[in-house]
Amino acid sequence: MVNIRNLDPSASPLDYYGSELRRLREEAGLGQAQLGSILYCTASLVGQIETAKKVPTRQFSERLDAALMTGGVFTRLVGLVLKSQLPTWFQAYAELEARATYISTYQSQLVYGLLQTTEYARAVLSVENPGRLDEMVAARMERQRILGREHPPVLCVVLDEAVLYREIGGVEVMRNQLGHVLGFLDHPWIQVQILPFEVGQHSAMMGSFTLLRFDEDPDVFYAESYDSGHMTANPQVIRERTVGYARLQASALSLEDSAALIKRVTEERYGHQSGPEVA
Structure with a gap:
């Protein structure tokens, strides 16, 4: 009917x-x-x-x-x-992210949302959103369209080395995700660096955060807690986090060495094919 x-x-x-x-x-x-x-x-x-x-x-x-x-x-x-399918508390950030000229982010646990594959995003979002999984994944993929614009934002990503080893969604999903990240190696407006374990203590021990820069509006700092996001344009916070991010980039591996590490982890940890071995 x-x-x-x-x-x-x-x-x-x-x-x-x-x-x-x-x-x-x-x-x-x-x-x-x-x-x-x-x-x-x-x-x-x-x-x-x-x-x-x-x-x-x-x-x-x-x-x-x-x-x-x-x-x-x-x-x-x-x-x-x-x-509109994004969490209400996240929508304001997504709007600013879409307008930003420069995006600088440090991620301690996961690949940044703009660089996630569909399968990786599905595995991440399934933990807290099993009833609305298709909608949430579609919304995350929609965010990524800003990278395909005629004038995309400059995106600087520092990933903690732990991100490479945290198996999200299984071996194949991780292999494809890390391969996807490597695909941005020659992208003119995207750079990905790995912060290696050997650095020890660093300027982002409090966790992941993102800095958004705009052509005309004040910079914005963003960080998440369990079920909410915090944004501020406080000049002192922006000053401190901007310096902190510069220190992170200086401590991280170069673009070339980062790519080499991602390739090595992919091969050593996720390179084998699933299923029975062929004699």
């Missing part, structure tokens, strides 16, 4: 997307099954998106625009929908 639940378009980006999908589908004289056939999906999926019970993907939105000849309405709207 077709779900005819009415949505309040002003309730959320997801509700607005669903209400517009239904309106334009009906204007085109198409049933849910007919549209689903055109989009290579089920009528049930169309109905779930129309009633805001399921979050649309970017691929679905692109196909929808082509099918209904909307001029890109849903492709533009899906970005807002996916951002």
Whole structure:
């Protein structure tokens, strides 16, 4: 039976997307099954998106625009929908991250979100978000689109060596993730350095943090606790953390040595193929 639940378009980006999908589908004289056939999906999926019970993907939105000849309405709207799926406390940071000119981050536990593969992100997010995993992964991948812009931000990443050894999602996921990080080695606006164990104590012993720099607005410092994020533009904090980050970069391995370490760990720890050995 077709779900005819009415949505309040002003309730959320997801509700607005669903209400517009239904309106334009009906204007085109198409049933849910007919549209689903055109989009290579089920009528049930169309109905779930129309009633805001399921979050649309970017691929679905692109196909929808082509099918209904909307001029890109849903492709533009899906970005807002996916951002709205981020934790409420994280959304303000994501907005600033998308506007930043320079992003400098130190990560002690995980690969930075902008450099995560889909499988790695899924493994990370499954720990706390099993009921909304698809939506959360899609939202994280949406964040990464800023790296493909015509004028992307400069991204400087320092990863603690522990990140390379913390097996997230299994051997294959880690092998692919570290290979993905290595793929940025020749990227003009992205640099990844490893802070080796041998450094000992360092200027980020309190944990991961990120500095955002803008062309016109004040710099912002960001750090996370268990279920919240803390941001500040306090000049003294920015001054201290900027110096601290410069010390981290100076203590970290060079870009070339960092890449060599990532390759070695990949080969030694994750290089073997899963499954039975072939005689």
